[in-house]
Amino acid sequence: MNFTLRQLQYFKAVAEQRNFGRAAQVCHVSQPALSVQIRALEEMLGGPLFERRARDILLTPLGRDVLGLAQQVLQTAERLDRFARDASGGHRSLSLGLIPTMAPYLLPGVLAALRAGDVSLRVQIREARTERLLELLRRGEIDAAVLALPSGVEGLHEEPLFEDRFLLAGSASRLKSLTNSPEALRPTDLKTTQLMLLEDGHCLTDQALEVCGQDRTSAGIDMGASSLATLSRLVAAGFGLTLMPELAAYSESEMVPGLRLLRFTEPQPARTVGLVRRASTSGDGWFDDLTRVIRQVGEEIVEQTRAGVPLSSGARGRQEKGPG
Missing domain, CATH: 1.10.10.10 (Winged helix-like DNA-binding domain superfamily/Winged helix DNA-binding domain)
Known part of the structure; x- marks a missing residue:
């Protein structure tokens, strides 16, 4: 044939x-x-x-x-x-996918570290939502993807990288109104009319609704922003509150002076950032190296945020300043 x-x-x-x-x-x-x-x-x-x-x-x-x-x-x-x-050019290649709520914050450090480790490495980046990345991975168009675990898909090897906790983000006046009992601040206490989330289709929206004990039918929830950068500016201007991952919090606070952050009481809500590849694909060392690089970069970012946003209990003054 x-x-x-x-x-x-x-x-x-x-x-x-x-x-x-x-x-x-x-x-x-x-x-x-x-x-x-x-x-x-x-x-x-x-x-x-x-x-x-x-x-x-x-x-x-x-x-x-x-x-x-x-x-x-x-x-x-x-x-x-x-x-x-x-091979003909003496280069290796890597096609890496990341979801939009992680890509802007991880990529600068990850790409710099990969470049420093192997100047011949060619890295192709695909930024897309989880469902799209999983499809690209299944079709062999990318080698690995950074997303929130678990993926819920069979046939994938999943490697947890680090814990990315959720903070409450908003204007100073809105957060101040919530700190009468800071030792008891929980996501489930937030009113639906206060919540602003990313547009439907982002896994972060699903995670935020889950930890807040809400769903898409809850009255008053605003799901329309296309990025965390947009959400940061909206809530900093007083248009509600949102849940902000530690991974994004430091960068967004630097870019949006009016943004204030508050940490929830224990147990703090969080997502697990992970790296996935097809189980049928041999790691051959490259996957372990990539895991190490992304984990190191991610942990440094969240630790920087944690140093600036303490637990809510007894820390009202420092919370309102935010990281940096």
Whole structure:
């Protein structure tokens, strides 16, 4: 059977776009040229891959079976191509994904440390939400991802890196109104009308709702911000309160002078920052090295924050100053 990678790429594009014209545009070829290759692939495989409708295209049972295999072949070919390019140039490569609530704060230190350890290492960064990173990891488009554990996905090797505790962030006046009993400040005591969170789809939003004992149907919760930077500026201006990870707290406090932080009483709510890879992928030392670098950078950041934001009990004056 003499099918080509190009035919598999065209087939995959049609399956994803569900339209021959759009698939041809994605593949940068004419529609007739793409159709010829698809028909040739169907002839070799012994049946139609698509149900061709007037306004839509669906995979046939044969097409569904072939798609999974085609994706595996293309992923392997991409990795082989990348390996060949790196080997010929004397370089190694690493494709790393991070979620948006971690990437801006970890990347500067992590990239500097990786560069210092191996100047020939080529690092490709993908910033995306957890669901997207897990899909990229499954498809072999990234080698590892930094996200909150557990991922809830089978077939992954998960390595915990450090604990990232949640702080309460807001303006000085809003936090002052909550400190009548600072020794008893808990996330579940926050009123829904006070909470501002990231837009739906961010795992940090799910985590914040869980620790506050709320859900998406709770009245008054504002879920619309697209980044922690936006949230920081909104709550610093007095538009409610939010939960801020220690990983982001120091940087956001430096950038937003009006932002104040308050630490919850024990047990403090937190997320576990972790590094994941496919269980089928050999670590070969690179994963251990990457784990060590990210853990060291992350722990330094959160320790810096912890030095500036003490426990709420008996520490009102220092809390209102925030880190730095």
